[in-house]
Amino acid sequence: GAVVSQHPSWVICKSGTSVKIECRSLDFQATTMFWYRQFPKQSLMLMATSNEGSKATYEQGVEKDKFLINHASLTLSTLTVTSAHPEDSSFYICSASERGPTNEQYFGPGTRLTVT
């Protein structure tokens, strides 16, 4: 089956620094990737949708200058949290789909970000 990986699986960073999270589709070409944020005991909230080679589409209320998303290739998307603050601490999950957004989303294992 389709596999999506995320790296790192967990990261701790200091307030004010930036951190990059990678999302890779290992055995398929992901034309669309999604980034979600999940707070403890909460549901997944879609942050943005990105199509390969295009700018990401951010959901309402998500700061595009703070959460930089790059989908430079068909197998890699990155989420960079800039000038991180403790309130950015969360579980970030990516998903990927091939041949457009109406196909199945395959989810990565998630990245736990802790900002101190």
Place this chain on the structure above:
Amino acid sequence: AQSVTQPDIHITVSEGASLELRCNYSYGATPYLFWYVQSPGQGLQLLLKYFSGDTLVQGIKGFEAEFKRSQSSFNLRKPSVHWSDAAEYFCAVGPSGYSTLTFGKGTMLLVSP
């Protein structure tokens, strides 16, 4: 706007007993409905989906779900729960295929021996 309600935050079921997790949705058109399972610290795995056709949908790991339009529900069922089923379950709705999914808050399933 579409929304999903999972009224039970957590449920405890004895191993071998039957299970039903509730999901109600709000959506203006014909919904695309999904159930996902998430183990601790893990991503989501698709259990089953409903797009159209037969309202009783079979999924992986022995799960099934029934779409009831009149009740705006898509409840997940399993006849006999195994300890390995303990996890968090999310119901989701989307306007078309898998794009722009809206998730419920999840139901944590605990399985007692």
